[in-house]
Amino acid sequence: MRILKGLFGKVDQLLTGRRPVDDELFDELEECLIQADISIRTAAKLVDTVREESRKKRLRESEQIKESLKDILKRILVSGADATLAEPKDKPTVYLFVGVNGVGKTTTIAKLAHRFKSKGYRVLLSAADTFRAAAIDQLEIWADRVGVELVKHRPGADPGAVVFDSIQAAIARGIDAVIVDTAGRLHTKSNLMEELSKIARICRKALGRDPDETILVVDATTGHNAVNQAREFAAAVPLTGVALAKLDGTAKGGIVVTIRDELGLPIKLVGTGEKLDDLDDFDAEEFVNALFET
Incomplete structure (x- = not known):
């Protein structure tokens, strides 16, 4: 996470x-x-x-205050087994991704x-964003580029049906x-949020369990708005x-601490660039150390 270097510059200068x-x-x-x-x-609370x-x-x-602050930040951000993204284990392992438009x-x-x-797993993408035809096309382009399978329905179809068919296809x-x-x-749209809850229920019906991971994607550059979304x-x-x-030079980094402290949600993945390889597991110690580097 070298891209985060020095995001707490003013704090570092002060201390x-x-x-x-x-x-x-x-x-x-x-x-x-x-x-x-x-x-x-x-x-x-930190102070x-x-x-x-x-x-x-x-x-x-x-x-000495700076070292104390770094230790406290690490204690907030470090947690148990829930801090890392689950690897595919039970076939199929289901990863549900949610978030507003434009966050990546x-x-x-x-x-x-x-x-x-790259690790040798077989992957299937489920195009349950049926609200926009362009979203289905975009996911299909990515599936072809990465070389993985895709299940899609026509634009406007029931997203829950897409998820159900995707899981059944994965099992087969x-x-x-x-x-x-x-x-x-x-x-802010309660009816759309209810639809999202329905998708989660369909996962439970098809799998006999909740989705293995339900990951909220937020844009790190939006600051406190991302916390409200969460x-x-x-x-x-x-x-x-x-x-x-988008956790790059335009983000200030504090959102990471707030999400973990106020919502109890672990940061599991960090996007640090545009390339396919630019996805890191979140490392709390590395993150905190990078914040204070000059």
């Missing part, structure tokens, strides 16, 4: 050197964290925790299909992974994690 630890420092630190796209609530640790450990210099969802799906195929063909593309639903989607379907697309 570099031998500046005394006082209330003014903590106030400026909270302001810098908010400017780095961390929510007001999470920023206040309160750093302040408490500095009191207990008798930290006297800003460099279809590209993320193609990158994941490429990753799985011995497919390892089914990756489902859904319409770019606006998180809240809305989590209310419609049981999300298992987040894929951050």
Whole structure:
């Protein structure tokens, strides 16, 4: 995740050197964290925790505060087994991808299909975004480019039927992974969110279990709006994690901390470029260290 280097530049500058630890420092630190796209609530919580640790450990210099902050960020971002994307295990393993239009969802799906195929898995893409004809065509282009199978219906068809047929086809063909593309639903449209819930129920009917992963794709450059989207989607379907697309020099990075802290959702995948190989597993320690690099 070298592309993230220095995204907490102002925080790093504030805490570099031998500046005394006082209330003014903590106030400026909270302001810098908010400017780095961390929510007001999470920023206040971070500063309160750093302040408490500095009191207990008798930290006297800003460099010590920086190391304390890095440790706290890593504790927030690191979790158990849920932090990594499930590998294809039970045939077929189903990955449901959700998110609004324009966040990079279809590209993320193609990158994941490429990753799985490179590991020797058989992959099928499910074109359940029937709302736009162009979405079906786009997914078909990616399927051909990556060299994986595709199940599609006509534009305007029932997305649930596409998902059901995709799972049945995967069972019949011995497919390892089914990756489902859904319409770019606006998180303010309750009827579309209900349709998404229906797709999840159809997965349960066809598989006898929930989708193995339900991943929300958000655009890292949209800041707090992405957090609001995550809240809305989590209310419609049981999300298992987040894929951050476009986490490059235009993003400030704080959204990662806010999503994990306020919503309890692990960041599982990170898109760092336009190429098919530009999809990384999220590494909390590497991420935090990169934020403070200069």
